[in-house]
Amino acid sequence: MPNANGIPTQDDVKFFKENGYWLSPKIIDDERLSRLRERMERVYRNEFETGTPPEAIWSYEKGHPKTLRKTDMASYADLTIRALAYDPVIGEIAAALTETDTIRFWADQLLHKPEQSGGHASSVGWHQDYTYWKCFQNPETLLTAWVAYDDVDEENGCMMMVPGSNQWGLLNGSDFYEQNLDNQKNGMNVPEGQVFRTMPIVMKAGQVSFHHSLTIHGSGPNISDRVRRSSALHLMTGETRFRYDERHQYLSTKQFIASGGKDGDIVQGDMYPVIYKKGVTA
Template sequence: MNNLLQTKLLPEEKDIRFFEENGYWVSPKIFSDEQLEKIVEHQEKIYRGEFETGREPVCNWLEGVDNPRALRKTDNSHWSDTKLRAVATDSTIGATAAKLMKADVIRLWHDQLLYKPGRGTGKETANVGWHQDYIYWKNCMEPTLITAWVAFTDVDLSNGCMQVVPRSHKWGLVNVNSFFEQNLEKQQAEMVLPENEVFTTVPLVMKAGQVSFHHAITIHGSGANVTELPRRSMAVHLMTGDTRYQFDPKGQHFNARILNGNEGDLYEGDSWPVLYPYRQHD
């Protein structure tokens, strides 16, 4: 897969200001339809347990084993497949994250391959509850992280596109955070917001191949896919080069276990590939 830096697609100053104010931004189309066709083929291989590199992901939904109507979430698919690794380490995604975060270095934190099934029997929802990514990444000293969400298929409200809460990246961590919660209305009702702030959602309607970016503190979630076709995507979680380890008494993220470091150690090395600065390889 072509991983050349596409400079014409990078955010301009007005886009960077929009991200700073709202906590999210949506790119132009980065991946072509031809690339996406191959990507989806390799996504299906992962679900069949066909790991090109011979290395399994951190966790994976498997065909014939897990609930076919549930949300499929595979952590670190880039370990297992070179086509998916090319998505997770795409140079244009890395350069965009660097501009939005005003960072000199961007590394891969981890990826999540996602599949939200269609309505099937009509009983399943596969919602993603309102959450802030950093709540799961407290093994990082600061929220110096950003997520690039790559749409493999067209997404809108009908198939459960991501929805974000503008400005919520300025609120700090809120009291209600759960990726797996299905009752989004209940979550919203129980959430305590900063004074004079309002919980307003924006659906990120995107064409296949576009990429949305949101800050690690930005509240986001998604509703049901009521169409007949699956919603496919990858969340590419990224960190700036100054992201450091801290102990989290609530548990160790798998990245922290890989690092096996001391308080204040940088997350660096081959386990966290560099996306930016871009280096063209022979």
């Protein structure tokens, strides 16, 4: 169990290292969750508090209303969502799990899985985040904090983790958008002697799930009458180094290159704000 303030214990850190994920207690209160849900809807209506749109946005004019909605870098557009992305408590938990002194934020996604969306491309295929993050050299320094805006379980399409897959290296077959999860897992080159075992990550609204960039995860459709809303916050430690990869570039990495960043350099700068540094208080 974590400490009273939600920070992982050494046993929790050991669990994260062995299994590739860890679930926090509730650290986002109900009032804040209500604001986040309302701000999410504003972003979907193209109402951008800052005047800056997200890097990529889903809206009702694009696609089927029952498909998964994924909006990249909503933190550009809304200050409430940005405050969550830069949350120092989430940063401190990430630092404890990765046993580092510094955590930087580098990307976020709003994720909305509509109610009764089974059969409408609302699943998330089995994937390792690092498949899409090869612009960074060291996968062990990268992790995601997944913030539940609503209660989530298997009925409304909670995340599923494959325990221990963080230790299998980078596999073939990752596809975020794949809808047939049963067929997909048969195409992943699971190491000999390992078992593709799945664990549902059942959460209460306000809990945060953390996972390693090599941990295989995905989620099924929402067959319930309850919406599933969340933010995925992508974080890195202060040891993360850049690698040029033409296929996997983001606005922040393009800015890093424009500012003089080269292969092997420590990833830093205004586009990668520090959200936690040991011994420094806000």
